[in-house]
Amino acid sequence: MSQETDELFRGWITELKSWADWIEIYHDGSFNLGKEIPLGLENSYDGVLIQNIGIKDNAGKDAFGDDIIEFDNTDIGGMKGRARIIYEYDRTLVPAPGWYLETKDKRILKQWPFGFKIIGNYLENPELLDSE
Numbered sequence: 001m002s003q004e005t006d007e008l009f010r011g012w013i014t015e016l017k018s019w020a021d022w023i024e025i026y027h028d029g030s031f032n033l034g035k036e037i038p039l040g041l042e043n044s045y046d047g048v049l050i051q052n053i054g055i056k057d058n059a060g061k062d063a064f065g066d067d068i069i070e071f072d073n074t075d076i077g078g079m080k081g082r083a084r085i086i087y088e089y090d091r092t093l094v095p096a097p098g099w100y101l102e103t104k105d106k107r108i109l110k111q112w113p114f115g116f117k118i119i120g121n122y123l124e125n126p127e128l129l130d131s132e
Contacts (some may be wrong), residue, residue, distance in 0.1 A: 010064060012123045013047040019124075020047065048123065053085060053099045057118045066122040068129050069101070071113035083109060084122045084129055104129045 011020035011033035020033035032044040050065045057063060065085055072080040083101035086108075088094045093108055101109040120128040 007062070008052050010050050010052075011047050012050060012066075012121075013045045015045050015047070017124075020045075023049070025049070050121075050123075051087075058115045059117065061118050063118060064121070065099070067118050068120045068122055068125070069113075069116040070119050071116040073113045073115075076114070078113065079109075082119070082129055 009023055009025070011023045011031070012018075013020055013033050013035060016035060018035070021036045022034040024032040024034070031049050033047040033049075034044045037043055048066075053063050053065060055063050057069065063069070063085060065087055067085045068082055069085065070082050074080045081103065083103050086100055086102045087098070088100045088102075088108060089097035091097075094100055094110060101112065103109065122129060
């Protein structure tokens with residue numbers, strides 16, 4: 001997983017299955033993701049730009065889209081489980097566009113748990129969503 005900073009975005013390089021070392025975002029909305037390679041050279045790749053959603057987990061770790069969280073609110077009559085952070089805009093599924101949680105069986109949770117722990121990212125470790 002990428003280092004914990006106050007970054008607004010992080011990049012996943014699909015071809016390399018790893019996090020980008022650097023990101024360039026342009027005025028037209030396009031972007032480059034880069035990886036440092038030996039001898040101080042750099043290379044750019046296609047991938048996915050992932051946004052910081054503006055909240056932190058119980059340990060103070062920034063939450064990003066596609067992060068997998070673990071939560072347990074059974075002590076207050078709530079749910080327990082794991083879910084993936086997604087941005088959903090389909091008005092037939094959610095009341096308004098925004099960040100939601102999706103369970104392994106593709107249910108969308110419209111209510112966030114009171115506390116949660118980030119355990120990984122779906123792009124890096126999709127199997128974390130299935131194992132509970």
